[in-house]
Amino acid sequence: xxxxxxxxxLLALDLTLHSGQSFHWDPEGDGWLGAMGDxxxxxxxxxxxxxxNREARAAATSYLALDHPLExxxxxxxxxxxxxxxxxxxxxxxxxxxxxxxxxxxxxxxSMKQVAHIAQISQTLRKRYGRELFLExxxxxxxxxxxxxxxxxxxxxxxCALGYRAAHLLGAARLVAxxxxxLESIAQMPDAEAQQAxxxxxxxxxxxxxxxxxxxxERLRAFPVDVWIERVLRERYFPKEGKVTATMIxxxxxxxxxxxxxxxxxxxxxxxxxTWKKG
DNA sequence: CTCCAGGTTCCGG
DNA sequence: CCGGAACATGGA
Numbered sequence: 001x002x003x004x005x006x007x008x009x010l011l012a013l014d015l016t017l018h019s020g021q022s023f024h025w026d027p028e029g030d031g032w033l034g035a036m037g038d039x040x041x042x043x044x045x046x047x048x049x050x051x052x053n054r055e056a057r058a059a060a061t062s063y064l065a066l067d068h069p070l071e072x073x074x075x076x077x078x079x080x081x082x083x084x085x086x087x088x089x090x091x092x093x094x095x096x097x098x099x100x101x102x103x104x105x106x107x108x109x110x111s112m113k114q115v116a117h118i119a120q121i122s123q124t125l126r127k128r129y130g131r132e133l134f135l136e137x138x139x140x141x142x143x144x145x146x147x148x149x150x151x152x153x154x155x156x157x158x159x160c161a162l163g164y165r166a167a168h169l170l171g172a173a174r175l176v177a178x179x180x181x182x183l184e185s186i187a188q189m190p191d192a193e194a195q196q197a198x199x200x201x202x203x204x205x206x207x208x209x210x211x212x213x214x215x216x217x218e219r220l221r222a223f224p225v226d227v228w229i230e231r232v233l234r235e236r237y238f239p240k241e242g243k244v245t246a247t248m249i250x251x252x253x254x255x256x257x258x259x260x261x262x263x264x265x266x267x268x269x270x271x272x273x274x275t276w277k278k279g
Numbered sequence: 280c281t282c283c284a285g286g287t288t289c290c291g292g
Numbered sequence: 293c294c295g296g297a298a299c300a301t302g303g304a
Contacts, residue, residue: 020285111286117302118285163300168287205287226285245294269285 001029001042001136003051006060010070012092013045019270021096021215023106023119024126024143033135035126036063037099038142040135053135065097073220073260082236083257083264086271093270095263096215100183101176102143103216108172108203109165110211115273117161124160125149149173168203175201191219214262223253223261228272 017025017032025034031044031051039059043052052060061067074091077083109125110118126141129148133140149157150173157166175181186197194217198209206225213222225233230249237252238244257264 107285110284112284112299113286113301114284114303116284120302158300161301164287164298165300203287207286211285224285227283228285243294247293273285 001053003042003044004054004057006050006052006057006066008048009050009064009066010092011045011050011064011066011094012090013043013050013064015090015093015270016064016096019090019093019266020115020273021266022098023115023122028138033138033140035133035140035142036060037102038131038133040133040138040140042135062097065094068094068220070094073263076258076260077264077267078256078258080237082232083268086264086267089271089275090267093267095220095266097218098215099143100187100212100216101146104183104198104201104204104208104212105143105146105149105169105172107208107211107215108169108201109162111165111203111208121161128160146173146176150177165203171202172204187217191221194219195222210262214266220260220262223257223265225249225253226269228269228276229265231276232268232272 022034025032028042029044030046031042033042035041036056036059039056041052041056041060043050043056043060045051070092074087077087106118106122109121113121122143125144129144129152130141133142149169152170154166154170157170162169176183181197181201186194189197191213194213195206195209198204198212199206204212210222210224213219214224233249233252234244237256253261253265
């Protein structure tokens with residue numbers, strides 16, 4: 001594989017590609033093979049130096065968010081022991097800049113699913129309905145467009161093991177494909193307004209909307225609260241006794257984690273998911 | 280076998 | 293605003 005160097009950015013590549021943001025990266029040689037939007041990419045990191053196939057330079061710089069001032073971002077995290085523990089575990093992890101529809105759609109399919117199964121759904125959808133991409137004899141697949149999915153029947157998607165999520169994904173695809181919901185317009189809105197606009201789509205509640213905003217719309221303050229984050233918050237940030245409501249959690253997260261709350265959230269999520277011990 | 284997973288939606292208090 | 297139930301599927 002012929003590659004070019006992208007220098008030595010602060011980046012934990014392997015961690016970043018397997019932190020539950022994207023779900024389609026396959027091991028290949030010393031690196032990874034996958035699609036960044038419509039660009040087929042091989043990416044590897046050797047002793048801190050980042051390499052990609054030549055045609056992927058621009059796509060990789062954007063997708064890996066090498067323009068995020070990561071050292072500064074990590075310095076804005078709160079100094080409490082829980083966040084700092086997650087930081088030392090995940091240092092160098094970046095929030096990927098994924099295509100808007102891809103981020104939104106993959107998280108519509110994520111509800112009540114383990115990461116491994118979200119990956120399986122993503123791969124099936126890509127192979128059956130995504131555009132073929134070629135890289136040195138390998139075939140990769142882009143995430144299917146809203147138009148491609150909008151043309152299907154719910155039964156087609158159920159056949160991809162989406163279960164009840166099939167109707168959600170199909171409904172969302174049709175609203176986006178028809179132009180009734182315009183993701184580029186949403187990208188121009190302030191955070192709160194953008195969240196409300198996304199929640200007009202079926203299968204998009206507060207959590208999925210925040211995932212889409214964080215991973216696809218460059219809203220680095222968006223703070224998705226899933227079962228893992230809620231577990232950490234309840235165990236480590238709130239007193240054991242007493243009720244903790246969703247409203248309280250929302251208010252706390254908006255205040256406590258700063259302008260890059262979404263980054264802190266992703267570090268907390270990944271750390272919790274990989275180190276949590278029962279009991 | 281049971282339990283749970285990067286939730287959303289709908290319905291009564 | 294809050295809690296509960298239904299919703300599919302597969303890995304642990």
